[in-house]
Amino acid sequence: MGSVSRPRGNTFGESFDVKVLDQLLKQFGLHPDDVVTLLRYAPLGLTHLAWRNSVLEDWHAGPESRISDGDMFRTNAATTEVFHANLWPAFAEDFAAADLLDRQALDEYDVDVLEGAFYAADEEVFDPERVLPNGMTLLELGGEEVPLLQEHGARQFEALLEQADEKGVHVVVSWLALRGAVSCPQWWLSPRWPSVVDAFLNRLDDNEDSFWSLGGYPEALPAEFNDRPGIRRTLLTAPYDLSADAAQFCVGPGGLRFIRLEQPLRVG
Incomplete structure (x- = not known):
């Protein structure tokens, strides 16, 4: 993911406060111990954070839009699938054994598990030669601005890993699930x-x-x-x-x- 510096600042760090996260999750109908549902929303949160909420929006919504609403819909779905396909296998064995029954079980995982999932997704999602659903490569869509998108994604992953290292994997999964439930609750692959x-x-x-x-x-x-x-x-x-x-x-x-x-x- 490169040597991109991690974002700093109290506001970002404070958003990972466990008590606040628990309260907000419950307000949106999510129980903090419902790991399965949290991991349904977490890939959506990643898509929104690292992909959609980036320079991509300028490419889409600017006066000279490079990508239509329909193609954004298809591309967001394809990107969500990549994040889902890399995040879920990290926990698959314990899911199969019914060992992920509460959030505390997530803290049995080392941060390296998240890092591996993020790295694999980063390699695929932000590959300039990635072919998007409309047939264009990411490079053809973004041109010389693709590095801006790549750097944005890397910064988000690094910041999340820092929080996982300081506060635990379950806190980051909860934070991503909350972002997914708040920002894109009705996207593809959400429970809704x-x-x-x-x-x-x-x-x-x-x-x-x-x-x-x-x-x-x-x-x-x-x-x-x-x-x-x-x-x-x-x-x-x-x-x-x-x-x-x-x-x-x-x-x-x-x-x-x-x-x-x-x-x-x-x-x-």
Whole structure:
């Protein structure tokens, strides 16, 4: 990940206060000892922190946007999968043995476990030759600004490892889970995503849904939506495999990002 200096400052460090984290997790319906759910949200937190909340936003939202909303949707999903695929195997053996039943079990892990997962994800996510779902490489998308994205990701990983070394692996996992639950609770791979997909498809099947009162029901849907079971399966398992038209429809006229689920009840 390179020799990038770690961010300093009281505000960042104080956000890893265990008591505060516990309170906030419960407010968002997450129990601090529910390690499985924490590790469902943690990859989303990593994606938001190290990838999405970066110079990538300038490439996307600037006056000369380099990447569409639909392609951002697909790329964020593909990136989340990388973080998920590297973070979960670090704990897989203990999951299989049912030994990860509370947060204290996470502190049996050395920080090296997180470092290895972060390093592997860093190598894949920020590789300039990585091919994105729209067919472009990261280098083709970012050009000479790719190092800015790489440095941003490295700084986030290093700061998280510093906190894990000082306060424990479970604190960092909790912090990432909270970030995922707060910033992207309805992204792909979150526990809420299947309900989001069902609500989205139910809306498409009801041309009198109140959502259509503003822009009207679409005159034509992308061809993939003719196969409702098929599109549901793709949305649930691999939204990065959607066509460009289907992805753009989802986050554009289809209003996928405007699905609103009821917030979970407070835990404890």
